[in-house]
Amino acid sequence: MKSLVLSSFFILFTINLFAQVRFSTDAIRVNEKRIDQRIQEFAKFGINDQGEPFRVAYSQGDIEGRAYFMDLMRKAGLEVHIDYAGNIIGKRAGKDPSKKPIAFGSHIDMVPNGGNYDGTLGSFTALEIIEVLNEHNIITNHPLEVIIFQNEEAGLVGSRAMAGRLKMDALSQKNASGYTIAEGTKRIGGDPERLPGAARKKGDLAAFIEMHIEQSKVLESRGIDVAIIEGIVGIEDWDITVIGLANHAGSTPMNDRQDALIAASKLVLAVNEVVNSYEGAQVGSVGKISVPSGAPNIIPGKVEMSLQMRDLSTDKIMGMFADIEERAKQIEKETNTQIVFEHLNLSSTPTFANKEIQEKMIQAAESLGISYMKMQSGAGHDTQEMAALGPIGMVFIPSKDGISHNPKEYSSPSEMANGANVMLHTVLLLDEK
Incomplete structure (x- = not known):
């Protein structure tokens, strides 16, 4: 006891x-x-x-x-x-x-x-x-x-x-x-x-x-x-080149232009729309854009731009990119331009x-x-x-x-x-x- x-x-x-x-x-x-x-x-x-x-x-x-x-x-x-x-x-x-x-x-x-x-x-x-x-x-x-x-x-x-x-x-x-x-x-x-x-x-x-x-x-x-x-998040980056036809801005009719900057502008909006169409906290940005010709009297024949997307899912990032590529094909037809994507080897998982x-x-x-x-x-x-x-x-x-x-x-x-x-x-x- x-x-x-x-x-x-x-x-x-x-x-x-x-x-x-x-x-x-x-x-x-x-x-x-x-x-x-x-x-x-x-x-x-x-x-x-x-x-x-x-x-x-x-x-x-x-x-x-x-x-x-x-x-x-x-x-x-x-x-x-x-x-x-x-x-x-x-x-x-x-x-x-x-x-x-x-x-x-x-x-x-x-x-x-x-x-x-x-x-x-x-x-x-x-x-x-x-x-x-x-x-x-x-x-x-x-x-x-x-x-x-x-x-x-x-x-x-x-x-x-x-x-x-x-x-x-x-x-x-x-x-x-x-x-x-x-x-x-x-x-x-x-x-x-x-x-x-x-x-x-x-x-x-x-x-x-x-x-x-x-x-x-x-x-x-x-x-x-x-x-x-x-x-x-993982980060994926692309360089994008939009190729049109440089021409005289004064003498080329509006309906006869291959304006690379118009195509690039449509693509920027498309990126925003595609990324917003997905559920979640993913982000996508076009943070860099340049027009090499850079003159007021030249229709832009070329635009160089960036694309970066971030998310916890690499599959989601690549799914968004596939949708952006499809939108780019439509823009190419609408603007008679060419859009080339280069996937950079700088990504982080x-x-x-x-x-x-x-x-x-x-x-x-x-x-x-x-x-x-x-x-x-x-x-x-x-x-x-x-x-x-x-x-x-x-x-x-x-x-x-x-x-x-x-x-x-x-x-x-x-x-x-x-x-x-x-x-x-x-x-x-x-x-x-």
Whole structure:
């Protein structure tokens, strides 16, 4: 009987202790004020002579910003190093060193005259997670990694290198800093000659998650706190040449013209109509168009234009393209022109977020009373490259008026905290697993 009482007491004590730990974990929150203060402080790095933000990768502002960020990482107790690709990696040990790391982070470079939240928010959110765990004396089972990728804005350079997908011939390309990727990588502490050594293997990460501003205004317009990302869209590109007959604009009757620009204009409208005829969140754009003749007294004999379509389904993209081709054939007959499509070998395939991570993010949001919806990302992110190393997930927060890549870019402190809290609790839920 005494043994039974002691056993029951032990079970109740264990359950109570677990409940207390569970409660304390549920109760923790990020420091909203600290995140906002750091975003504002970081905005001071990279202001050019014209007073514009210019923390482009490899610029002096980028170098100074990276040094500042690494100093904060070290103060937070992270073991910090720069890999051969120039990525900043901060490690925090877990209880079980045999477990794979849970990683999170983003980038701190920007486009010329860009905003203060794109990438930077995801980076400071990653650091905030570490700070909060430190303050609550929480040691996770898994090791944790904060990863700050180099040069996201000019082609996901750092994350592609980590995924083993950055080709060596890309190192000769220049970005807006004026430096090639090879030169810039050296400037920030990497070693382009040893770039393959930055690649990590499939399965190296238990998970990689990232928070980002939405870069459109769906969340804002619907009054929803966060989006749980289902995947990052695939992108397919075509160059289009419309061939007509250049002729004198003054003496050629209207009904006797082979005007390539008229045909191109009809095709632009056809693209819009076809893409809108499909159900879903797919997009299609003609973002570039040029008339080589370029004179007011010449009927355009040739037009060069682009076509880009994005969706989580490659089959849907190619189905839309087939419909656009059919419309192009009709336009050719109507305008007595020729329309030639060239499919470019620049496509990116759709990347799907891990279902279990999505569920953990939803569980986190619901436990915190934060409203959410599911969404696909129409823009590329470092996270899509990390899918080569382990399961991925993303959280979006509202971006005022949908503005991004612009100094007017803004998310409020409370909006940032909502997303950061979902990220924090997702890490804790993943760690429990």
